Amino acid sequence: MSPLLSIAHIVVLVIMIVAAILAVVLRDLLSSVIALAAASLLLALEYYLLHAPDVAIAEAGIGAALTMAIYIFAIRATKK
Amino acid sequence: MIGGMSRIVRTMTTLIFGFIMVYGFYVIAHGHLSPGGGFQGGAIVASAFALLLVTYGTSQIQSFLSKDLLSILESTGLVLFITFAFLGLGATFFYNFVSNSGGLFGTPSAIGVNPGDLNTGGTITLMNMAVGLEVLAALGVIVLTMSVASETIHKKEKQ
Numbered sequence: 001m002s003p004l005l006s007i008a009h010i011v012v013l014v015i016m017i018v019a020a021i022l023a024v025v026l027r028d029l030l031s032s033v034i035a036l037a038a039a040s041l042l043l044a045l046e047y048y049l050l051h052a053p054d055v056a057i058a059e060a061g062i063g064a065a066l067t068m069a070i071y072i073f074a075i076r077a078t079k080k
Numbered sequence: 081m082i083g084g085m086s087r088i089v090r091t092m093t094t095l096i097f098g099f100i101m102v103y104g105f106y107v108i109a110h111g112h113l114s115p116g117g118g119f120q121g122g123a124i125v126a127s128a129f130a131l132l133l134v135t136y137g138t139s140q141i142q143s144f145l146s147k148d149l150l151s152i153l154e155s156t157g158l159v160l161f162i163t164f165a166f167l168g169l170g171a172t173f174f175y176n177f178v179s180n181s182g183g184l185f186g187t188p189s190a191i192g193v194n195p196g197d198l199n200t201g202g203t204i205t206l207m208n209m210a211v212g213l214e215v216l217a218a219l220g221v222i223v224l225t226m227s228v229a230s231e232t233i234h235k236k237e238k239q
Contacts, residue, residue, distance in 0.1 A: 053115035057107065061120060065127030066219060069134050070226055077230040079237055 008049060016042040029075050037068040085135050093135040100128040108212035112201035118208040122215025129220045133227045150221040157214030164203050164210065178202035 019039040026032040040063035047056035107114075108121030132141055168175030179202030180188045189200040 054117075054120065057116045057120040058123060061123030061127050066123065066130055066223065069127070069130035069223055072134050073223075073226045073230040077233040077237075 005049070009046070012042055012046050012049065016046070029078075030072070033068055033071040033075065036071070037064050040064040040067065089135050093131055097128055097132060100131070101125055104128065104216070105212075108208055109205075110198065111208035111212075112204045113196040113198065118211025119215050121208075122212040123219060125212075125216040126219030126223065129216075130223045133223055138224070138227045138231050145220065145224055147221055147224055150217045150224065153217035154214055154221065157210045157212075157217065160210035161207055161214065164207050168203065174203075176202040176204065178206065179204075 016039050019035050019042065023032050023035040023039060026035060041060060044056045044060040044064065047053075047059055104121045104124035104127075106121070107116035107124060108118055111117035111121065129145060132145075165174045168177045170177065178184075178186050179200070180186060181202075185199055185201055185203075185205045187197055187199045189197065
């Protein structure tokens with residue numbers, strides 16, 4: 001594995017962990033859901049770097065987009 | 081918040097929505113040549129529906145996305161898939177009877193390294209389209225039902 005690719009892996013995984021921690025820590029529900037979607041999108045990027053583009057497309061479509069939409073519908077049903 | 085987000089979100093949705101739909105159908109149609117296929121392309125198209133529902137709310141979208149029509153499309157996709165499987169029963173179940181026949185999706189594929197021809201693949205392409213139709217309708221109906229339910233609960237809590 002080339003050193004540039006190793007650096008890309010490390011950067012993506014570190015930002016993913018930061019986004020996951022933000023999803024737990026943030027008090028606003030909508031910001032927390034957006035942090036979760038960012039972690040999911042970075043996971044899709046990591047799948048692509050690991051030469052699994054099929055899984056990456058499925059993860060970006062379902063993990064990032066549809067899950068976030070369903071969480072937003074759930075937040076809409078709550079009172080502020 | 082119900083029935084529409086800010087003007088920025090609405091403008092971006094009207095700009096992006098068509099491109100997401102076209103990309104989803106591209107992934108479905110090129111399922112036998114490039115990464116992706118029926119399931120992934122259907123999920124992309126369904127995420128375009130989800131974007132529309134999140135932005136505009138259910139009341140404005142329900143004339144465009146009806147639950148009954150999506151249910152019919154879902155059943156149609158499943159029936160088409162199993163029909164293509166049974167049509168190959170002259171040889172075996174799931175036999176690729178369309179490939180190398182010369183008709184639609186029946187061009188013989190070239191040997192060796194080549195860019196790929198869309199008009200190959202036989203029943204693989206047709207089954208990808210059936211699965212894509214099924215998945216986009218099924219995920220669309222899930223998202224639509226959840227959106228309707230969230231707005232009903234919100235209205236009940238307001239009273």
